[in-house]
Amino acid sequence: MDVVVIETTALGDRSYLVHDGKVALVIDPQRDTDRVEEAARAAGVRITHVAETHLHNDYVTGGLVLAEKHGAQYLVNAADHVGFDRVPVTDGQVISVGHLLVKVLATPGHTHTHLSYVVRDDTHDGGTEAVFSGGSLLYGSVGRTDLVSPDDTAKLAHDQYSSVRRLVSSASRDAALYPTHGFGSFCSVGPSSKVKASTIGEQAAANHALTDQDEDHFVAELLENITAYPAYYAHMSPLNAAGPGAANLHVPDSVDAAELGRRLESGEWVVDLRHRVAFADSHLQGSVSFEYGRGDNFTSYLGWVIPWNQPLTLLGPLDEVEKAIRDLARIGIDGPDAAVGPGATPLNIGALAPGHPRASYPHSDWAGLAKDRAPEDVVLDVRRPDEFAASHVKGALNIPVYELISRTTEVPDARIWVHCATGYRASVAASLLDRAGRDVVLINARFRDAAGVGIETVP
Structure with missing residues (x-):
């Protein structure tokens, strides 16, 4: 048995190609299935089965499209209500994929109908094992349990506690563990580990969901650690249940200057992909900053901050626009328009809409705040x-960036120094405030460095 890991770092997720050298099972494929197909070609294997652990909340699946294209069996929980043909699978069922035996295990918790798969290589005595746990058992933690309904959260947390124990008891200690979530995904909760690989035995010894022998304590701790998740999650599971189509990764023809100006003037969402400092120094008035290619924040925060299903225009160099379109397709934002500048960076934004006014705002650091902040700021x-x-x-106002559009009126009419943990969210927020006509300064610095220049922090 060979397992090929297909990373989607922008969402903190992994998909898997599991094969015996001839045929393959794909688990939890992302919507841009060309990456999976490339992995299958490289391995010289044929995709015969595609399996979902659950109807995902953080991305649009490519499972249905992949299965239909390759004539593969599409394994989805029989209890899920879906709008497409699938091979319904149930707890305890064993499916043959070439020389691999795939056992289906019900592991409710992340969702009510969540499944995990224990895969064994049947060509050797005893057989090597691998466990594909989706949003159940993660590295160091578990999948969050509040994505279905507030009324179900506590019950699902209890289910999660039981499910991970059942999962561990169903596989050998040396079985490799392959979760879908937990690599920066908002689908995880609790003290997740930074390790790149793990086994069932290692998790049994270290994962708090397995070492905490008090179920009520575990549940209380899990519920206490649940934080906000992106607003676009609400749209993912319904899209997946309906049966999403193929991703459109085509880069459209660039909108002309007059049309781009019209969109900006009418208040449409024009997203500038350039570096946050370049945006602050000069940008098209009315555009907003979602820096691309710096960390893994772009997809989640754009889908979280910008209202769903609104016209969207991406502004940037061709290579970044192309990558951004792929990223957004993964969360169901299809076919954004683009204003693409010639060549690579640096981008001449003035050439994209020469008749449209430009804007700017200052950027600083914590030393600048300490030196230049006025009492009323x-x-x-x-x-x-x-x-x-x-x-x-001390004295700061807290409005999360994902609530800022609806709460801008709560920000006093004064000069606003905006910050976050690293500068990324602050750059988004600063652009939103600038778009609203506010006087803003971007603190492009890490929060952990504030105290070092004498900024008083509490508690």
Whole structure:
């Protein structure tokens, strides 16, 4: 048995190609299935089965499209109500994939109908094993349990506690563990590990969901650690249940200058992909900053901040626009328009809409705040409330970036110094405030460095 890992770092997820050298099972494929197909070609194997652990909340699946294209069996929980043909699978069922035996295990918790798969190589005595746990058992933690309904969250947390124990008892200690979530995904909760690989035995010894012998304590701790998740999650499971089509990864023809100007003037969402400092120094008035290619924040925060199903225009060099279209397709944002500049970076934004006014705002660091802040100025912290509660600048106002559009009126009419943990969310927030006509300064610095220049933080 060979397992090929297909990373989607932008969403903190993994898909898997599991094969015996001839035929393959794909588990939890992302919507841009060309990556899976490339892996299958490289391995010289034929895709005969595609399996879902659950109807995902953080991305649109490519499972149905992949299965239909390759004539593969599409394994989905029989209890899921879906709008397409599938091979319904149930707890305890064993499926042959070439020389591999795939056992289906019900592991409710992340969702009510969540499944895991224990795969054994049947060509050797005893057989090597691998466990594909989806959003159940993760490296160091488990999948969050609040994505179905507030009324179900506590019950699912109890289910999660039982499910991970059942999963561990159903596989050998040396079985490799392959979760879908947990690599920066908002689908995980609790003290997740930074390890790149693990086994069932290692998790049994170290994962708090397995070492905590008090179920009520585990549930209480899990519920206490649940934080906000991206707003676009609400649309993913229904899309997956309906049966999503193929991703459109085509880069459209660039909109002309007059049309781009019209979109900006009418208040449409024009997203500038350039570096946050370049945006602050000069941008098309009315555009917003979602820096691309710096960390893994772009997809989640754009899908979280910008209202769903609104016209969207991406502004940037061709290579970044192309990558951004792929990323957005994974969360169901299809066919955005683009204003693509000639060549690579640096991008001449003035050439894209020469008749449209440009804007700018200052950027600084913590030393600049300490030196230049006036008594009436506002420090706006756009991190999550749990981050703010742990430590914040004394006197700061906390409005998470994902709530800022609806809460801008709560920000006093004064100069606003906006910050987050690293500068990324702050750059989004600063652009939103600038778009709203506010006087803003971007603090492009890490929060952990504030105290070092004399900024008072509490508690």
